[in-house]
Amino acid sequence: MAVLTRVATALAACFSLSGAAFAEPLGLPPVPIPSDNPQSAEKIALGNRLFHDLRFSSDGTVACATCHADEKAFTDGPLRTSEGIGKKTGTRNAPTVINSAYFTSFFWDGRSASLEDQSQHPFLNPVEMGLPTHEPILNIVRSDDFYVDLFKRAFGKTGDAITMDEVKKAIASYERTIVSGDSPFDRWRFGKEENAISAEAKRGFDVFVGQGRCVSCHVIEETQALFTDNRFHNIGVGINRAQFDVPRLAAEFLTAKAKGADVDKTVLSDPKTSELGRFAVTDQFDVIGAFKTPTLRNVAVTPPYMHDGSLKTLKDVVKHYNNGGRSDGDPAQVNDYLSGGIRPLSLTEQQMDDLVAFMGTLTTPAYFGAKTK
Template structure:
């Protein structure tokens, strides 16, 4: 069961305060089996930043999801322990509380499950299992005291369920709205956006058809649809060998291969997208729609980090799912992906509009 939190809990120094839900966003969904508390949020914040939960003692959640970089790392693909790289761009933690599935292919259903995977991925945290994390926590007096206060457990009773619930609780406070768009659309401040941004909004809803997947509703806007689409990004990696790649993946999966490891260590398999989870052939190459909130802060873009700027993203869509007009189209493109015929000025206005989705005070979530 899910309850909704109509206010956001934000850390300020060592204390917690209640603030109104950000303008333009709905209440934060809170699982009944993991209610929020100031102490749990503070514990999750500490766990999120602890580099000891990696094989080289240098990688934490915050390494790839840094507050000063829009809770991403501004790299095409993330760098894990010992400088190893994966296959996918780090999604922002901002507003991840509203996501119905986690990771680009949606292979985890909630933040609790998602938080357990990176430490034991061979190109992220590099740990062989969660034992190291629990050992560090159980030997740290501050952690032992905090887990006792939050979960009522002694050192021996601390498990990854507790760890994941604390991290998820912190992540559910990383919520940002109240952008110039929100002030314009929902706050009645018609001077909050520039003329170019207002024209961009009209294009976003109309000619550009961006709103088909990046949703804007009457009283709120998540700028995502929690669905999966093949828009053509990265598909050249498996073009012409889709069936062969899918069959090889399924054979490996049936033999017990870890999907989390496979998609982050094998570039070809990674491009299968949602198919790796659903095994539905219509979802080959489909990836989750990201929210466009604070998109200005989270370059580069797409699941493989292949587009450097928002202008590049607009060009890609304007070309109907291609970097260049001469590039071949994917045979698995989702419906609606086609050339937009936008002029140069219209493309600039769209970029300006997306810049109006940036929230103020993005450094408010943690003092670390």
């Protein structure tokens, strides 16, 4: 906790009381800040504390940082899918919080539109933090002396005036400081340091933007690179094995949803329903099995991969795409809902290795206390 406190202090020092932000790292645009939640040093320090508090789970064992651990690049690798209270296992791999400030939707299926909204859901999910309501959180922050002081400093509120609105704004403010650029790739591409990456990685970059067509979804622009298009695609993971059940699964899900079923709880508790992807949010059949494009920044240190954690290595991921949306050893045929851009790539073994080497250059050596693994 001492390390986290130092990190929070350093983060807070990057902001003025008016919310003026630090200069963004090389390769990233300015962090977008919502007008109704301007940054402040006090809010960031409070959000850091809330993010790491185990008491906000029903058995006192799970915090936001449990599945998004600083020292694991804000993921919970090597777990395939996240573990919540009582070691309950969900259906999805924990995505990194790093650079989530730039995302336009949250969760793998995009069911939240803001960091503020996203932060509220895990508290109540029975396979995550397992609280019956948000009331236990409010009881703590309204009575704990440390929180009383922090909320007063950050929002000018005490006692019953503190609500979940302040809690979510503080957590989101902290998460918007977890940004990662200035990688070897950035120094090579945007800083013009020719020797920042290896010859193998440079060849991999050519594959990434050329024959591999990775850049179609993992976007690189002229002066910045988020490595995501913030859109949803069916790339043949998971849904390949469930596709013959899709009509039944979709019908049952829509019926349950019409009766008030909680989407959060449903997709994290039932593996097959989880594979419906974006459909669970939009009810549109053209996005069955589609999941959000994740950023590739720090991807080399955040295995396993894909929404279900089913691919262990980056080489496995590259092979999946090279096979046109089918993983090695997967007997299932490519699903009927596969996104149009997914087709065999005909990459050689050397090209695949070069591509993996390139993705290794996207790791930022140090970012706000997190360590590569």
